[in-house]
Amino acid sequence: MPDIAFLNGAFLPLAEARVSVEDRGFLFGDGVYEVIRTYDGAPFLLPAHLDRLERSMAEVRLVPDWNRAALEGWIAEATERAGYPDAKIYAQVTRGAAPREHKFPDVPVTTLIAVTPIASLPRKLQDEGAAVISVPDLRWGRCDVKSLQLLPNVMARQEAAEAGAFEALLVGPDGVVNEGAGSNLFVVKGGALVTPALGPRILAGVSRGYLLDLARGMGVATEERDLTLAEIYDADEVLLSGTTTEVLGVVRVDGRTVGDGRPGPITRRLAAAFRPSGSKVG
């Protein structure tokens, strides 16, 4: 099966999909996106992803020429055509293609859906936990919008990779740790699961919301509040959540060992509960 794209009304192999060099996504990063994952062919937490896409579009005044039901239909068809049981569905909407001028053009949006295969993170990483580093958060003031403008995230992830780390934690000028470059951050302290509160400094991760619900369902207390780097170094457990990251224990932060150096008990329980029941993913 080929990787499949849906682009502005047509399905085609992803390798054949083309957009204009005047597309505002290309020229300005003027657009928003979602990453959705399937387990055994079924998109996971799709309504929450579509809610967030609608919100991101509204916040940047992107007005699509389609409705949610149409988008859902295209996602379903692209996923079915690709045929991957475990797929990454990338959906992107830009303000369209027009001669380069900052103010909004009067053209239709560009709508892309791309379906590619996905695997869970390596078993060894899941079992042994990840290393992360902290870096300054250089992003804009609306990180609640899932914008295409990811240059600070790209720079941070590259710095992490060059340091042999899985993720970069983004630290504000006030010392508050916001989230990872592509994941939300949690710690466990005194048996409670703590994560930064929603607001313009973080993305409202779909996995984050789901994980908080899972934790409460297990009787684990949850808190949403600011976290400093000192609290993270001192946490009993540190973990990340994300659509492709799922739930991943963090065992080293800036070279310091977290807890006993292995993913902790609450992390392991949450990771085991996170995937849809019956999923065959490893």
Ligand SMILES: Cc1ncc(COP(=O)(O)O)c(C=O)c1O
């Ligand atoms: C900056 C950032 N935070 C958090 C997340 C996790 O969000 P979700 O759980 O919806 O994938 C992502 C996902 O890509 C992200 O880019």
